[in-house]
Amino acid sequence: MYRYDIFICYKETDDLGERTIDSVIAQDVYSALTDKGYKVFFSRISLEDKLGQEYERGQFELVSDCTELV
Secondary structure, three states: OOOEEEEEOOOOEOOOOOEOHHHHHHHHHHHHHHHOOOOEEEHHHHOOOOOHHHHHHHHHHHHOOEEEEO
């Protein structure tokens, strides 16, 4: 059994530390999918309580725990 149905991959910030348009679009996709009942991994929300290495490790472990990658 997978913890998530879908893993959304995107770039959160640009070289200036500003939020990217990809991040904004990814959040819209996340909202649409969760509204339809999918369990979606979206790092901005799914790992909001993690920091540093724990954050990175969490992402890599969960990729293999999803049925789809977007």
